[in-house]
Amino acid sequence: MNKNNSQITEVQIQAAQQGRFPFLEFDTPLETDFLQYRHERLLQRTLPISLAALVIFLAFAVLDLVIFPPEVSVIAVSIRLFIICPLIMLVIRGSYKKWSLNLFNRFYLAAYLISGFCIVVIIYTAHLYQVFLPFDGLLLHLIFGYFLMSMPFYHIIIASYLISLSYFFFEYYLNQAADVLVYNAIFMITINIMGTVGSYLQERSRRSLFLHEKMLALAKVKDEREIESKTRLLATASHDLRQPLHAMNLLVETLEERLDEGEELSLTKHLKSSIRQLNQLFGSLLNISRLNAGVVSPNNQHFDLAELLGSLIKNQQQRAGHSGIKLISEGPRPCYVYSDAILISRILNNLFENVFEHADAQQLEISWAQQGEKIRLKVKDDGKGIPENEVEAVFEEFHQVGDTHKLGMGLGLSIIKQLCNLLALEFVFTSSAGEGCCVLLDLNAGAKPVSESVRDMNTGFSKIEKATGNCIVIVDDDPNILASMTNLLRGWAYDVRAYSSPDDLLNALSECQPVLIISDYHFSNNMDGLALISKVREETQAYLPAILITADTHTNIEEYIQTHFNEREKQQTQYLNKPVPAARLRLMLRHCLVNSADNNDVELD
Numbered sequence: 001m002n003k004n005n006s007q008i009t010e011v012q013i014q015a016a017q018q019g020r021f022p023f024l025e026f027d028t029p030l031e032t033d034f035l036q037y038r039h040e041r042l043l044q045r046t047l048p049i050s051l052a053a054l055v056i057f058l059a060f061a062v063l064d065l066v067i068f069p070p071e072v073s074v075i076a077v078s079i080r081l082f083i084i085c086p087l088i089m090l091v092i093r094g095s096y097k098k099w100s101l102n103l104f105n106r107f108y109l110a111a112y113l114i115s116g117f118c119i120v121v122i123i124y125t126a127h128l129y130q131v132f133l134p135f136d137g138l139l140l141h142l143i144f145g146y147f148l149m150s151m152p153f154y155h156i157i158i159a160s161y162l163i164s165l166s167y168f169f170f171e172y173y174l175n176q177a178a179d180v181l182v183y184n185a186i187f188m189i190t191i192n193i194m195g196t197v198g199s200y201l202q203e204r205s206r207r208s209l210f211l212h213e214k215m216l217a218l219a220k221v222k223d224e225r226e227i228e229s230k231t232r233l234l235a236t237a238s239h240d241l242r243q244p245l246h247a248m249n250l251l252v253e254t255l256e257e258r259l260d261e262g263e264e265l266s267l268t269k270h271l272k273s274s275i276r277q278l279n280q281l282f283g284s285l286l287n288i289s290r291l292n293a294g295v296v297s298p299n300n301q302h303f304d305l306a307e308l309l310g311s312l313i314k315n316q317q318q319r320a321g322h323s324g325i326k327l328i329s330e331g332p333r334p335c336y337v338y339s340d341a342i343l344i345s346r347i348l349n350n351l352f353e354n355v356f357e358h359a360d361a362q363q364l365e366i367s368w369a370q371q372g373e374k375i376r377l378k379v380k381d382d383g384k385g386i387p388e389n390e391v392e393a394v395f396e397e398f399h400q401v402g403d404t405h406k407l408g409m410g411l412g413l414s415i416i417k418q419l420c421n422l423l424a425l426e427f428v429f430t431s432s433a434g435e436g437c438c439v440l441l442d443l444n445a446g447a448k449p450v451s452e453s454v455r456d457m458n459t460g461f462s463k464i465e466k467a468t469g470n471c472i473v474i475v476d477d478d479p480n481i482l483a484s485m486t487n488l489l490r491g492w493a494y495d496v497r498a499y500s501s502p503d504d505l506l507n508a509l510s511e512c513q514p515v516l517i518i519s520d521y522h523f524s525n526n527m528d529g530l531a532l533i534s535k536v537r538e539e540t541q542a543y544l545p546a547i548l549i550t551a552d553t554h555t556n557i558e559e560y561i562q563t564h565f566n567e568r569e570k571q572q573t574q575y576l577n578k579p580v581p582a583a584r585l586r587l588m589l590r591h592c593l594v595n596s597a598d599n600n601d602v603e604l605d
Contacts (some may be wrong), residue, residue, distance in 0.1 A: 046095035116163030122514035146195030153203040245579035250484035253582030298340040302446040306333040331368035338446035359383025386431040476520040482591035545592040
């Protein structure tokens with residue numbers, strides 16, 4: 001669309017559609033935009049139309065040489081080869097060079113007129129030399145102009161009638177018999193009437209199509225604006241709601257650990273359960289909203305599926321133990337696939353959650369194996385299953401099986417289905433009552449990813465010394481989260497130092513030797529959490545383990561870590577999305593500190 005598009009409103013288009021434009025003209029600026037629209041389409045189709053005309057005239061030139069006597073053929077062939085064909089070639093050049101609307105339309109009309117007059121001259125010349133030549137060639141020219149050349153309606157009507165009048169003028173000048181003149185006139189008038197009606201309908205169709213396309217363009221712009229608005233809303237909701245939920249998680253965990261058995265502890269456990277439900281419901285609603293808004297796009301990369309599954313299963317061990325479910329995993333290691341690791345993690349976490357909350361299972365089996373160019377991933381439980389008549393319905397939003405009062409809103413499987421469609425994964429779900437559920441996912445086999453670190457591992461960092469004063473440092477500009485996390489970690493007997501900004505931490509590095517960094521992602525200054533982690537490692541000359549905790553679900557943190565950190569830094573950097581369950585945070589802390597202790601005896605070159 002051209003620059004006039006911004007001036008056209010939906011009301012103007014609807015008014016044009018309702019008015020039916022009987023005189024084939026819109027109001028300005030709609031008419032101006034339509035003329036440019038038709039011109040662009042005409043330039044696109046000029047080449048095949050002109051080539052067809054060129055072939056036809058060259059074929060007639062050959063026929064002229066064969067049929068006509070020399071005195072006629074020399075004139076006819078000369079007109080076709082030296083007047084009509086060059087005009088057609090110039091039309092092709094004009095479309096290739098994209099002449100302006102006015103210049104091209106005028107030349108296009110002139111080429112049609114001159115070619116028509118030339119055909120009349122050829123017919124006139126043949127009659128002068130007493131050679132019978134029917135006016136069929138002229139009829140073909142008129143049909144070609146009416147139905148193929150796509151000239152504006154009034155242009156083609158005026159030009160065609162002028163060509164027809166010139167033919168009758170020469171016929172009259174040659175004293176053609178009256179009956180022959182009337183016979184030819186009937187054919188010529190008929191073809192012009194048919195052409196007029198056909199051209200009128202074509203013009204209306206072009207204008208109707210233009211209005212429909214214009215409406216679609218406006219609808220697309222409107223949808224894009226709505227999606228952009230929804231994206232901003234989702235980003236704001238995601239960040240602003242995750243912050244207090246994260247603080248609530250930490251506070252209720254701290255409170256639970258400080259209370260003795262009694263009514264207060266029982267109430268606290270009920271509160272903790274309600275907060276966990278709120279976390280999961282909020283996460284499901286946010287995920288389905290982002291999918292429906294079309295703001296989730298896959299970032300496919302080569303990664304080790306076995307490593308990803310190992311990490312996910314390890315994170316779910318405690319939850320599985322509480323639910324009385326045995327986790328079994330089996331498959332080749334490593335096992336590389338090409339997909340979006342984050343979205344695959346969401347699919348699997350939703351499957352695990354569905355089993356823990358609804359399946360009443362005793363065993364959950366996760367297996368994977370290569371089948372040709374695919375990696376087949378199977379997740380199977382031995383729970384109560386789903387009746388066969390409800391298998392299709394469970395993938396609908398907010399659908400729940402039976403009279404269940406358990407946690408959930410019926411969004412888990414719907415999210416899984418949409419994510420599989422987004423990733424173009426082959427997805428098979430089978431279940432029957434009392435037989436459990438089985439999910440099969442076919443992923444594209446991948447290759448071992450090539451490390452593209454921006455920094456070499458041999459940076460001269462030293463080992464992390466086991467010195468007195470070692471501490472865990474927490475950096476978060478939200479005072480509620482900072483206080484909650486500090487109290488929680490101190491309740492777990494960790495030495496904790498809390499800082500409300502990156503600058504505060506960097507200025508205090510001389511006072512303690514950090515053994516672990518827990519950092520928020522967004523800060524009010526120009527430094528984000530990942531940059532802070534890199535800066536602290538640079539200042540301490542050590543590969544400090546770090547946990548990034550963020551409420552931002554739009555920034556591709558995983559991609560940043562993969563492209564900006566070397567292999568050792570990747571191993572020492574974890575990230576969690578708020579709200580973080582306290583149990584998961586505790587497991588992550590232990591994991592990071594154990595790995596750090598195992599690596600402390602290894603000097604870096």
